[in-house]
Amino acid sequence: MxxxxxxxxxxxxxxxxxxxxxxxxxxxxxxxxxxLIAGIGFVGTAVLALPLQxxxxxxxxxxxxxxxxxxxxxxxxxxxxxxxxxxxxxxxxFLKRQEKPIYDIYxxxxxxxxxxxxxxxxxxxxxxxxxxxxxxxxxxxxxALFKRDxxxxxxxxxxxxxxxxxxxxxxxxxxxxxxxxxxxxxxxMDFARLQESGLLLPGMGLILIGFLFKVSAFPFHAWTPDVxxxxxxxxxxxxxxxSKAAAFIAFGIFLNKTLPDVVVNxxxxxxxxxxxxxxxxxxxxxxxxxxxxxxxxxxxxIAHSGYVLLALCAGPEGLMAAVFYMFIYxxxxxxxxxxxxxxxxxxxxxxxxxxxxxxxxxPWFGAAMSIFLFSLAGIPxxxxxxSxxxxxxxxxxxxxxxxxxxxxxxSVAGAFYYIRVIVSMFFQTTEKPVEVxxxxxxxxxxxxxxxxxxxxxxxxxxxxxxxxxxxxxxxxYFTQATP
Amino acid sequence: MxxxxxxxxxxxxxxxxxxxxxVINRNPVYSALSLILNFFSLAGLYLSLQAEFLAxxxxxxxxxxxxxxxxxxxxxxxxSDEPRVEGFDIARGASFLLAIGFVAEMLIILKDVVLPxxxxxxxxxxxxxxxxxxxxxYLFPFEVISVVLVASLIGAIVIAKKFNY
Numbered sequence: 022m023x024x025x026x027x028x029x030x031x032x033x034x035x036x037x038x039x040x041x042x043x044x045x046x047x048x049x050x051x052x053x054x055x056x057l058i059a060g061i062g063f064v065g066t067a068v069l070a071l072p073l074q075x076x077x078x079x080x081x082x083x084x085x086x087x088x089x090x091x092x093x094x095x096x097x098x099x100x101x102x103x104x105x106x107x108x109x110x111x112x113x114x115f116l117k118r119q120e121k122p123i124y125d126i127y128x129x130x131x132x133x134x135x136x137x138x139x140x141x142x143x144x145x146x147x148x149x150x151x152x153x154x155x156x157x158x159x160x161x162x163x164x165a166l167f168k169r170d171x172x173x174x175x176x177x178x179x180x181x182x183x184x185x186x187x188x189x190x191x192x193x194x195x196x197x198x199x200x201x202x203x204x205x206x207x208x209x210m211d212f213a214r215l216q217e218s219g220l221l222l223p224g225m226g227l228i229l230i231g232f233l234f235k236v237s238a239f240p241f242h243a244w245t246p247d248v249x250x251x252x253x254x255x256x257x258x259x260x261x262x263x264s265k266a267a268a269f270i271a272f273g274i275f276l277n278k279t280l281p282d283v284v285v286n287x288x289x290x291x292x293x294x295x296x297x298x299x300x301x302x303x304x305x306x307x308x309x310x311x312x313x314x315x316x317x318x319x320x321x322x323i324a325h326s327g328y329v330l331l332a333l334c335a336g337p338e339g340l341m342a343a344v345f346y347m348f349i350y351x352x353x354x355x356x357x358x359x360x361x362x363x364x365x366x367x368x369x370x371x372x373x374x375x376x377x378x379x380x381x382x383x384p385w386f387g388a389a390m391s392i393f394l395f396s397l398a399g400i401p402x403x404x405x406x407x408s409x410x411x412x413x414x415x416x417x418x419x420x421x422x423x424x425x426x427x428x429x430x431x432s433v434a435g436a437f438y439y440i441r442v443i444v445s446m447f448f449q450t451t452e453k454p455v456e457v458x459x460x461x462x463x464x465x466x467x468x469x470x471x472x473x474x475x476x477x478x479x480x481x482x483x484x485x486x487x488x489x490x491x492x493x494x495x496x497x498y499f500t501q502a503t504p
Numbered sequence: 505m506x507x508x509x510x511x512x513x514x515x516x517x518x519x520x521x522x523x524x525x526x527v528i529n530r531n532p533v534y535s536a537l538s539l540i541l542n543f544f545s546l547a548g549l550y551l552s553l554q555a556e557f558l559a560x561x562x563x564x565x566x567x568x569x570x571x572x573x574x575x576x577x578x579x580x581x582x583x584s585d586e587p588r589v590e591g592f593d594i595a596r597g598a599s600f601l602l603a604i605g606f607v608a609e610m611l612i613i614l615k616d617v618v619l620p621x622x623x624x625x626x627x628x629x630x631x632x633x634x635x636x637x638x639x640x641x642y643l644f645p646f647e648v649i650s651v652v653l654v655a656s657l658i659g660a661i662v663i664a665k666k667f668n669y
Binding site for chain 2: 037040041044085087088125126128132135136139151154155159161162166218219220223
């Protein structure tokens with residue numbers, strides 16, 4: 022039985038071993054291979070998570086029902102490894118051009134992904150909490166990585182203080198839920214007792230605050246722009262995608278496991294729906310006013326959180342839509358942040374003015390960036406459109422039609438600021454243009470793969486969705502939802 | 505039973521007093537010392553709930569290790585009194601109101617909470633039973649916590665390391 026448990030968590034064990042190996046290699050000053058080893062770690066984790074073995078394809082629980090493995094959990098593991106892998110493509114080149122040879126970051130990146138996998142696959146609030154903390158601690162360090170850069174310091178400190186505060190809310194919520202339900206494990210919670218005790222609403226409210234902070238939903242979003250614009254650019258992309266994906270999936274699992282068994286679930290779904298709407302409106306409206314590209318993408322990531330929250334209102338179907346959305350969002354946003362990093366000079370903020378005419382001087386760069394931006398805007402035939410389609414269709418199935426319509430309107434309005442960047446790149450000129458000078462080939466390869474994936478997902482969605490259903494035994498969810 | 509109730513009130517009042525002292529003192533050293541008072545009274549409360557292990561850990565780890573570190577840092581940095589905040593602005597007023605509202609809301613909800621009565625014989629607090637649980641039911645979280653520790657260790661080194669970029 023115990024051996025079986027170990028086999029189930031092999032992807033996580035492999036990634037932890039990679040992280041330890043990276044630490045050791047750094048200590049013995051074997052530094053040039055670190056990005057490569059981290060990359061092998063991520064690829065290996067994704068491959069091990071594939072349902073190659075008998076019985077790995079169905080979702081099940083391991084270690085006394087502490088953690089999900091197989092099925093959807095495998096898909097999530099692959100998603101998070103992919104976000105780490107593509108961050109790597111941009112990271113080593115970015116650090117070299119900024120003349121900041123920091124090598125500890127590779128081990129931190131790997132441990133952050135370990136935390137995310139634990140967070141997203143947890144079936145017990147204690148494991149959720151451990152995953153959340155592993156991930157958050159690594160992210161705080163990433164934000165504060167450039168020690169002589171005031172903006173990076175500000176980002177790290179802000180993220181750490183606010184994050185620690187949100188963690189306080191989260192753990193207090195867990196304590197109240199535990200007090201009422203008699204267990205932290207979703208499989209053995211006593212929901213009738215939880216409801217009777219009156220601890221359901223305060224506990225749930227506090228846990229919601231913790232999750233909403235991590236996904237930067239509207240009233241808890243204030244840290245997002247400062248942290249993303251102060252962090253090293255490829256790592257900001259990692260924060261915006263991987264950490265949000267993990268938090269959203271944990272949030273969705275939490276809602277799906279607890280809400281069906283309680284009477285007040287309608288109220289809680291309505292609260293999340295309203296927050297989703299406010300987040301979409303706020304993110305899109307404020308993003309329009311931004312001059313700095315990183316701040317613009319930070320507000321756009323707030324808006325995207327709104328769409329995923331809308332999906333979470335829609336129950337199990339919405340969770341699937343949210344997973345797919347975060348998958349596509351990870352591909353396009355890491356690409357967009359990575360390309361901003363590619364055009365960033367030492368110690369300079371990426372400003373929209375400098376990008377004017379960049380697409381004419383460097384057509385391939387312009388074309389790839391346009392693919393990412395069009396996809397973020399949700400314009401067909403790119404993958405971003407498919408992911409938005411899944412989200413809105415799941416909201417409509419759950420009778421949140423009005424919210425879905427308002428979401429579509431904000432999404433169309435939000436297309437403005439993505440397209441403005443494309444217009445600047447191709448149709449305007451400037452006195453002080455930025456140049457794209459990468460120090461190695463990896464960022465170009467990364468951009469190429471990401472752009473190709475977005476095009477393929479967008480053009481042939483059915484081919485991929487049926488594969489997803491088949492590989493991860495998702496009850497034909499994606500096949501049915503594909504238009 | 506009367507003794508237990510009396511101890512509960514003593515430790516609760518001491519704990520709350522420590523918490524208030526932590527917030528209102530202008531001198532960081534006094535604040536830290538108030539926090540130690542708060543930790544000790546919490547340990548007392550744990551003891552009266554028969555959670556001996558938790559009480560010992562509370563004193564050893566929090567009141568012992570963490571607070572000594574706090575005090576060292578405060579004294580090394582040679583912090584002076586916190587400046588008194590002058591005037592009033594809307595943001596501070598709004599956050600004050602929000603905090604008051606939040607506390608009031610929690611109090612109103614928690615007033616009506618009906619907790620299930622505790623079992624007659626409570627045995628979870630002993631070192632033995634905690635060790636048992638950690639090695640059986642909670643084996644997985646117990647082991648993966650080491651990842652958090654390693655990650656924060658690397659983080660502390662990255663932040664503290666001497667380099668100029």
